Amino acid sequence: MIWMIIGMAVVTAIPRFLPAVIIDFIKFPKWVDRWLNAIPYAALGALIFPGIMSVKPDAPQIGVIAGMAAILLAWLNLHIILVVGGAIISVFVLTL
Amino acid sequence: METHAYKRMEEINRLHMVKKGIFAGLPIMVGYLPIALTYGVLANNSGLSILELTMMSVFVFAGAAQFLAVGMVAAGTGFIEIITATFVLNFRHFVMSLSFVNRLKNIALRAKIPLTLGLTDETFTMSALYRKEAKEDYASWFYASLILTAYASWVGGSLVGGLLGDVMPERLSESMGIALYAMFIGLLLPSIKKEHKIAIIALIAIGINTFLQSLGMSQGWAIVLGTLLGGMSGIWIMNEEGEDA
Known part of the structure; x- marks a missing residue:
């Protein structure tokens, strides 16, 4: 059971923190900024x-x-x- | 004397941001509590010990995936399948995290990493509505307080649910299943009211998510694609600041 919890924690944590690590190395063009700014509204729709x-x-x-x-x-x-x-x-x- | 006064001001600003963060996190705390209690009860009934079910909330902190895992444990599913399902269901946080950190350019990496580890559907969408704070001093204190308020409720609720078992009347806990959906609606509506075009983004995401799930795609990937493609319409709708175009 403990390995299941560790496994779940790892596969959940990696997608969460990876963007924090890579964001400083990329400069997004403006249109990607607009895309990312719309993500919260799209996510809310898909979640509802x-x-x-x-x-x-x-x-x-x-x-x-x-x-x-x-x-x-x-x-x-x-x-x-x-x-x-x-x-x-x-x-x-x-x-x- | 002057530096002392300056330091005092800094402390007041920081405390102000912490208080604001806790206040912003309160609705999530209210929404999480009944769900966390239910999770604790179900997990305990499925054979997880109090320690195990609490540790899962501490280290995974993802409601839907935890419910799924508990259900799969009860059904006797193998660990590898449970971990794979967790990955698929939680991959949406990658997209959310990318959107989150793209607004937090002024925050140091050592603060950004713990913040992103606390991203859930609720902490992400709530944070997204407080975008002005990202540019203020002590922004990381604000978001950390918001996230920790939600986290405390989730972990505490899980533990209490596991310890006390079914304390809530079933009818009440069933009715509370609507809480998080109502919260998402309460987060989305004010933005739509302010800028009607935002409804288009949300509706496209809903349409794609519904269509893909009706084709039999897993909920996890359907939400990821609905979010990505719905958000794509923002390229034409949004402006760079993320305010209304």
């Missing part, structure tokens, strides 16, 4: 969907509806903790 449908795997619509509640709350400029709280309550109510 379709993963959100697996919140209740047997009822994918529950994750989607709670997600829409979160979109609404975020659109109203509520603090992110309230957005999270509102989504949790939505799922709780929907599964009553």
